[in-house]
Amino acid sequence: MNNLIYKSCVLLLTLLVMPSESFASSWTCHYAELTRNVVIFYPNEPARLPCKVYYTKPDENVMPRTLWNAENDDTYCERKAIDFIKTLEARGWQCSSDNDQ
Structure with missing residues (x-):
């Protein structure tokens, strides 16, 4: 049952990182054989609120978070995501924006 829930969450977040009307910004980070994804999701795009920052470890058996x-600060999610990406890079991760591809 836990595996089904995990796969459902991974599917949901995979759909979030695919281009769509509610897509905003995403990054993929690599370190050795590990991958991390950071996604800012705007469900009412082009409105910048509400927003959520998701973090996934797609190659590991870890639930997305x-x-x-x-809901009130339209720059909060972007600032937090960029700061988090900078933290990962400072720890040796190689991150790139998925929007540039």
Whole structure:
């Protein structure tokens, strides 16, 4: 049952990182054989609120997490995601924006 829940969450977040009307910004980070994804999701795009920052470890058996969300500050999710990406890079991760591809 836990494996089914995990796969459902991974599928949901995979759909979030695919281009769509509610897509905003995403990054993929690599370190050795590990991968991390950071996604800012705006469900009412082009409105910048509400927003959520999701963090996934797609190659590991770890449930995706919501790191931050906002309903009042339209720059909060972007600031938090970029700061988190900078933290990962400072720890040796190689991150690139999926929006540039």
